[in-house]
Amino acid sequence: MSEPSGQELYERIPTKVFEDASLAVCEVAKEIAEAIRARQAEGKSFVLGLATGSTPVPLYRELVRMHREEGLSFANVTSFNLDEYFGIESRHPESYHRFMREQLFDHIDIPEAQINIPQGAVAREEVFEACQAYEEKIEACGGIDVQILGIGRTGHIGFNEPGSGPHSRTRLVTLDRLTRLDAARDFQGEHNVPRYAVTMGVGTIMDARKVYLLAWGRSKAEVIKAAVEDAPVESLPASFLQAHSNAYFILDTASASELTRNKYPWLVGFPAWTPELARESVTHLSLKLGKPLLKLVDKDYQENGLSELVTEQGPAYGLNIRVFNEVQHTITGWPGGKPDADDTYRPERALPARKRVLVLSPEPQDDVLAMAATLSRLVAHGHEVTVAYLTSGSLGVPDEEANWAADLMLEAGDSAIASDVLRELEEKGAFSEDSPRLRTFKSYLRRNEARASLEMCGLSKSCIRFLDLPFYEKGRYRRFEVGEEDVAAMSRLIDEIKPHQIFVTGEAADPSSVQAKSFSVFENAIRSFSSEPWYKDCYVWLYRSDGREWDIHQVEMAVPCSPDEVKAKAQAIYQHRSQRSQLPSMNADQSEAWEQAVERNRGTAVLYDKLGLAEYEAIECFVRWSTVEGASK
Numbered sequence: 001m002s003e004p005s006g007q008e009l010y011e012r013i014p015t016k017v018f019e020d021a022s023l024a025v026c027e028v029a030k031e032i033a034e035a036i037r038a039r040q041a042e043g044k045s046f047v048l049g050l051a052t053g054s055t056p057v058p059l060y061r062e063l064v065r066m067h068r069e070e071g072l073s074f075a076n077v078t079s080f081n082l083d084e085y086f087g088i089e090s091r092h093p094e095s096y097h098r099f100m101r102e103q104l105f106d107h108i109d110i111p112e113a114q115i116n117i118p119q120g121a122v123a124r125e126e127v128f129e130a131c132q133a134y135e136e137k138i139e140a141c142g143g144i145d146v147q148i149l150g151i152g153r154t155g156h157i158g159f160n161e162p163g164s165g166p167h168s169r170t171r172l173v174t175l176d177r178l179t180r181l182d183a184a185r186d187f188q189g190e191h192n193v194p195r196y197a198v199t200m201g202v203g204t205i206m207d208a209r210k211v212y213l214l215a216w217g218r219s220k221a222e223v224i225k226a227a228v229e230d231a232p233v234e235s236l237p238a239s240f241l242q243a244h245s246n247a248y249f250i251l252d253t254a255s256a257s258e259l260t261r262n263k264y265p266w267l268v269g270f271p272a273w274t275p276e277l278a279r280e281s282v283t284h285l286s287l288k289l290g291k292p293l294l295k296l297v298d299k300d301y302q303e304n305g306l307s308e309l310v311t312e313q314g315p316a317y318g319l320n321i322r323v324f325n326e327v328q329h330t331i332t333g334w335p336g337g338k339p340d341a342d343d344t345y346r347p348e349r350a351l352p353a354r355k356r357v358l359v360l361s362p363e364p365q366d367d368v369l370a371m372a373a374t375l376s377r378l379v380a381h382g383h384e385v386t387v388a389y390l391t392s393g394s395l396g397v398p399d400e401e402a403n404w405a406a407d408l409m410l411e412a413g414d415s416a417i418a419s420d421v422l423r424e425l426e427e428k429g430a431f432s433e434d435s436p437r438l439r440t441f442k443s444y445l446r447r448n449e450a451r452a453s454l455e456m457c458g459l460s461k462s463c464i465r466f467l468d469l470p471f472y473e474k475g476r477y478r479r480f481e482v483g484e485e486d487v488a489a490m491s492r493l494i495d496e497i498k499p500h501q502i503f504v505t506g507e508a509a510d511p512s513s514v515q516a517k518s519f520s521v522f523e524n525a526i527r528s529f530s531s532e533p534w535y536k537d538c539y540v541w542l543y544r545s546d547g548r549e550w551d552i553h554q555v556e557m558a559v560p561c562s563p564d565e566v567k568a569k570a571q572a573i574y575q576h577r578s579q580r581s582q583l584p585s586m587n588a589d590q591s592e593a594w595e596q597a598v599e600r601n602r603g604t605a606v607l608y609d610k611l612g613l614a615e616y617e618a619i620e621c622f623v624r625w626s627t628v629e630g631a632s633k
């Protein structure tokens with residue numbers, strides 16, 4: 001028997017990491033296509049288990065492309081979907097029946113009679129039988145050949161929430177609060193999200209002959225690490241797949257970023273000790289041992305798998321000082337550069353003293369979540385700041401908010417629009433999509449919130465742009481298609497401002513999210529300026545507005561915030577009224593957006609403190625993006 005590789009010591013399930021989701025799905029789609037064709041050649045059918053949600057969207061696009069361009073036929077395919085919300089009709093815009101039609105079935109030649117999706121609209125007393133019938137049908141079809149899975153942030157597969165047993169079968173389940181919160185935007189408010197679902201069981205999934213679990217984006221990184229590297233537990237149903245003999249995790253680099261092989265590569269092999277990796281490992285060592293950087297000694301390195309590093313680049317004290325200085329140099333109270341100062345070791349250039357700054361916010365609120373304090377500083381330091389909201393964010397406005405605003409207008413005597421909106425809301429119920437008029441109304445709500453929020457950061461209305469990119473206006477969640485008109489609108493804005501600094505986000509988000517789509521619009525637009533003189537002098541800074549902050553060794557600009565700035569930041573986020581939770585927060589994990597954002601910034605400050613740097617109240621942080629094809633520096 002061969003010695004296990006370092007990676008195998010940590011990973012309990014075969015895991016393949018691809019540079020991005022599109023490369024990953026090409027490989028999975030190719031394997032599915034080959035398997036389907038092989039069965040066709042034998043005159044046999046192929047049973048495919050399917051998932052919904054954002055994750056499989058790129059896979060379905062690739063399968064549709066193969067059908068159209070390469071003649072891949074699904075005539076011999078029988079499909080079984082994992083799950084469906086309970087209590088909603090298949091015509092509901094968020095039903096998985098409708099999702100599957102829109103994303104896949106309407107675009108391929110699978111015969112209607114061979115499509116199977118659990119029924120969400122059966123009477124409660126009939127669910128048990130319907131679930132049993134579903135199991136029997138899978139068995140009658142010979143079992144599932146290939147099962148596609150996504151993974152929820154709770155670690156669920158299908159809707160097998162934490163607590164689901166490894167032998168569970170198709171059944172009615174109660175959805176976890178986190179899962180319902182994740183779906184709240186799709187359903188325009190948490191209270192519209194069904195409480196129950198019908199799902200194949202973990203046991204049903206384990207019976208599939210082959211399983212691919214796909215995951216994209218940084219928001220999945222933690223749950224992926226636990227599912228791949230920790231012992232199987234009921235509190236994380238995806239971890240049961242470790243016991244499957246033919247299951248594979250297919251990841252992009254962002255979702256794989258917490259795996260030991262990526263996070264601590266020195267534990268699984270003999271990496272080249274680049275300055276970045278040295279910084280990563282030394283900061284990690286310091287935090288792990290609870291010792292400030294400057295107190296680490298050779299023995300600490302040797303006893304923690306870092307003897308090569310300390311031999312190559314030590315002794316410890318010199319290495320400690322080097323890393324300490326690097327981290328120290330990321331800290332600046334001058335995010336637009338400090339005029340009249342030596343900028344050799346500062347993240348931003350001193351000149352020009354007054355910069356044109358463009359902040360791109362995919363949806364209203366992304367900006368302030370990540371950088372309200374930095375925005376205030378940029379304004380206070382006299383830079384010309386423009387904040388551009390790339391999409392209207394109308395899809396994220398719950399109906400109650402529109403109702404509230406329309407009621408207010410009605411009372412104030414502006415009855416024409418208000419009555420129309422109220423009537424539409426009434427007629428629409430929870431089951432239809434918003435009309436263009438309602439979407440526009442909702443987008444006005446978000447505009448007002450964004451203006452109020454930026455006012456807290458010292459920005460006047462004239463500094464705000466609303467791009468309303470067409471991909472969003474024409475689309476719905478998971479169905480966005482970026483087009484040339486989006487890129488053209490972004491290019492016009494960039495060309496008009498010719499910024500010295502751009503702040504942008506979304507490069508590591510789930511590929512079908514608004515943030516990732518917005519980033520791809522930006523990336524396409526910025527390319528056309530690569531030879532412009534102004535662009536050569538433009539720094540692009542990436543920020544994170546989702547739940548996860550940059551790792552400490554990645555940070556290239558750390559902007560400390562005073563206690564008052566932290567309060568002001570919370571106030572700025574609070575202005576996004578329509579984004580507040582519909583329920584009072586119950587515990588720390590599910591706290592409100594402003595609480596989470598501030599907590600995250602406080603967490604960064606704690607890490608800087610632990611490393612032995614100054615103790616700040618909170619820190620907002622950024623990483624520079626290099627324009628080398630899609631790579632962040």
Ligand code: F6R
Binds near residue numbers: 053055083150152153
């Ligand atoms: C959907 C399903 C769920 C999703 C999971 C991830 O059929 O079974 O387990 O795969 O909730 O959802 P997304 O892909 O939207 O992140």
